[in-house]
Amino acid sequence: xxxxxxxxxxxxxxxxxxxxxTRRDVRSHFISKPLxxxxxxxxxxxxxxxxxxxxxxxWNFVLIRDDVTKEKIKKSFEQEKIKSASDVDxxxxxxxxxxxxxxxxxxxxxxCITYDPTKFGPFVIGRSSIPETGIYSVCxxxxxxxxxxxxxxxxxxxxxxLSIELLKEALSLPEHIIPIAYxxxxxxxxxxxxxxxxxxxxxxxxxxxxxxxxxxxxQVSNTDWEEMNGLIRNxxxxxxxx
Numbered sequence: 266x267x268x269x270x271x272x273x274x275x276x277x278x279x280x281x282x283x284x285x286x287t288r289r290d291v292r293s294h295f296i297s298k299p300l301x302x303x304x305x306x307x308x309x310x311x312x313x314x315x316x317x318x319x320x321x322x323x324w325n326f327v328l329i330r331d332d333v334t335k336e337k338i339k340k341s342f343e344q345e346k347i348k349s350a351s352d353v354d355x356x357x358x359x360x361x362x363x364x365x366x367x368x369x370x371x372x373x374x375x376x377c378i379t380y381d382p383t384k385f386g387p388f389v390i391g392r393s394s395i396p397e398t399g400i401y402s403v404c405x406x407x408x409x410x411x412x413x414x415x416x417x418x419x420x421x422x423x424x425x426x427l428s429i430e431l432l433k434e435a436l437s438l439p440e441h442i443i444p445i446a447y448x449x450x451x452x453x454x455x456x457x458x459x460x461x462x463x464x465x466x467x468x469x470x471x472x473x474x475x476x477x478x479x480x481x482x483x484q485v486s487n488t489d490w491e492e493m494n495g496l497i498r499n500x501x502x503x504x505x506x507x
Contacts, residue, residue, distance in 0.1 A: 284415045289456050291420030291449070295371040298452040304417050305374065305450070311413035312378075317402035319390035323382065324406045324445075327436050329375040334435055338447065339369045341431045342424060349426060357467075364465060367424045372449035377436055378407055380443040403445045410448070420453035473497045 273281070309326055317323060329335065346366065353361045369375060380403045382396075392398050407423070414421045424447045432444050462468055474497045479487035486494055 280416070281412075284412045287456055288411055288415045289420070289460060291372075291422040291453055291456075292368050292461060293365045294453040294455055294457070295368045295373075295420060295449070295451045296454050298373075300373045300419060300451055304419065308410055308413045308417060308419065308450075312406045312410035315402065315406035315409040317405065318392050318398040319385070321385045321389045321392070321399065321402065323380050323384045323399050324403045325379045325381060325442070327377040327379065327438075329377065329436075330373070332370075335369050335375060337435045338375065338424075338427065338432065339367070341428045341435075342367050342369060342426050345426045345428055360465075360467070364467070365461070366426060368420075368422045368449040368451070369424060372420075372422065372451035374450045376410075376446075376448045376450060377432065377438075377444050378403060378410075378446040378448065379438065380445050381441070382443070383441055400443070400445060407446045407448070414450060415456075418452070419450055420456070422449040423447070424449060473500050 305328075312324070312326070313322070315324075329338075346362070350358055350362055380400050382399055389399070411421050427447055429444060432438070432447065433442075436444070438444060457464060460470075463470060474485075474494075477497055478484050479490045479494070
């Protein structure tokens with residue numbers, strides 16, 4: 266406890282950035298090795314230490330290993346994927362349907378992370394003007410979980426092609442509880458060098474310079490930001506990774 270908790274060593278910073286840059290949405294690399302309860306508990310505790318609006322901690326974690334439940338969720342995914350194909354450009358529809366977009370049955374543990382708007386409610390500091398900050402808080406917990414899992418060598422995949430109604434029924438969620446993320450967790454054979462959809466040439470990663478404006482929307486240069494402008498145009502894709 267004598268260490269300085271306010272500072273990170275170079276090695277600690279490198280580890281954090283490595284987790285960020287090598288985190289992947291895992292769909293096709295899960296293996297049958299069980300996930301230990303000790304590791305899962307550490308990952309969940311990291312998620313539980315996420316920031317939340319008004320310190321409301323509006324999340325809950327439903328842990329799922331039951332094959333019957335997984336099969337229900339898998340069936341919902343398949344139905345919703347076919348439905349969503351109607352929104353895909355004709356030239357890309359066949360490719361979309363061929364993509365592996367979940368690991369529900371292959372992963373050892375599924376987790377549904379939910380949002381409870383009534384927890385510590387009805388008034389929560391910071392949520393009155395922007396009610397969505399409660400949901401954003403749960404998303405922070407998802408990211409904490411994902412990065413902790415990556416540091417533990419555990420793959421995570423977020424399945425968002427699902428029927429919310431079926432999910433609530435399958436997990437017996439109360440009416441006021443909102444499912445935010447359905448995650449698949451487990452040991453993996455590898456972490457891909459690039460995201461699956463980038464490898465599949467579905468989309469490419471935007472450069473940092475293409476997503477930053479200075480002072481106002483659409484302003485890509487500003488004399489007060491000249492040094493920063495130069496830095497973001499020369500930033501490495503995966504700094505700290507060797």
